Amino acid sequence: MHCQQNLSFLIQTSSVPVEDLPYDDNGPYASKGCHTWTFRVHRDLEGELTKDFIARKYVNQDNRDYVYLKRKYRASKSCEDFKQIVSYAEDKQGNIIGNIALLQYNFLNKERKFEIIAHGNKKDKTVPFMPTNATTKKKIKETASNTKPVKAMANFAQTSSLLEATNSASTPRDRMQIYNMRKQGREKKRQEKGVPNLEA
Numbered sequence: 001m002h003c004q005q006n007l008s009f010l011i012q013t014s015s016v017p018v019e020d021l022p023y024d025d026n027g028p029y030a031s032k033g034c035h036t037w038t039f040r041v042h043r044d045l046e047g048e049l050t051k052d053f054i055a056r057k058y059v060n061q062d063n064r065d066y067v068y069l070k071r072k073y074r075a076s077k078s079c080e081d082f083k084q085i086v087s088y089a090e091d092k093q094g095n096i097i098g099n100i101a102l103l104q105y106n107f108l109n110k111e112r113k114f115e116i117i118a119h120g121n122k123k124d125k126t127v128p129f130m131p132t133n134a135t136t137k138k139k140i141k142e143t144a145s146n147t148k149p150v151k152a153m154a155n156f157a158q159t160s161s162l163l164e165a166t167n168s169a170s171t172p173r174d175r176m177q178i179y180n181m182r183k184q185g186r187e188k189k190r191q192e193k194g195v196p197n198l199e200a
Contacts, residue, residue, distance in 0.1 A: 001025045004082070004113055007105045013088070014099045021086050021103055022074055024132035027116035029074035029084060038070040067091055078117045081108035 002025040003009075011021065022029050039053040040067045058068060068090045076082040088101040115126030132140075 003105050004079075005111055008105070010099045011103050012099055013096050013101050018046075018086060018088060018096065018101055018134055019134040021101070022084065023131055024084075025116075025130060026076055026082075027078045027085075027129055029037050030077055032072060032073035032075050032083075034072045036071075039069065040104045041063045054196050064092055066167050067097060076114075079112075079114040082106075082114065083108065 004026065011018075034156060035056070037056050037060040038057045039052055040052040040063065042050060042052075043172045054066070059066065069087065071085060071087045071171040074084040074086075076084070083104075083106050085104040085106075086101055087104070091097055116130070118127050119129035
C-alpha cells in the first residue's frame with residue numbers, strides 16, 4: 001500500500017479482488033482506458049502448448065481455447081505522471097486465469113514522493129482523500145439498506161474485515177458515508193418503482 005516507486009507486484013486476486021486494486025492509499029485515480037488482446041492457447045500436433053495472437057481487441061467467438069489479456073490504465077489525480085497498470089488474463093467465462101494479476105506502478109519522470117489531494121468538496125484542504133474500495137462499498141450498501149447508520153457502523157466495527165483492515169479503503173470513512181449510500185440506495189429504488197422523491 002501507498003507505493004510511490006517504480007515497482008511491480010503479482011497479486012493473488014482470490015485475496016485482493018481486481019476491482020479493489022486502485023484503492024491503495026495513493027488517493028483517487030483517473031481511468032485512462034482499457035486494452036484487450038485476444039489469444040488462442042492450445043496444443044499443437046506435437047502436444048506442445050502454444051499461443052496464437054488473434055487480435056488487439058476482444059474477439060467474441062464460441063471457442064474455449066480463446067483467452068483475453070486485459071490491461072487497465074490509471075493516472076494519479078495527486079501526481080499526473082504517476083501511473084498504475086493492472087494486467088490479467090481471462091477465459092471465455094470471464095474468470096481470471098490462475099487468480100493472478102500484475103500490478104505495476106511507474107513514473108513518467110523521476111521517482112518522487114507526493115502528497116495526496118483533498119476531496120474537492122472538503123473545506124479543509126490539508127486532509128487527504130482516500131476513496132473506499134469497491135468491496136467495502138458493496139458491504140456498506142448491503143448493510144445500510146435496512147440498518148440505521150449508527151448501528152451499521154457498529155456492525156462494521158465488530159466484523160473481522162474491519163479489525164483486520166490493511167488500509168483506509170477497507171473501512172467506511174464515517175457514519176455520513178453510510179448515511180449517504182443508504183439515501184442513494186433508497187432514491188434508486190424509488191426511481192425504479194416510479195415513486196417521486198419527496199425529500200427533494
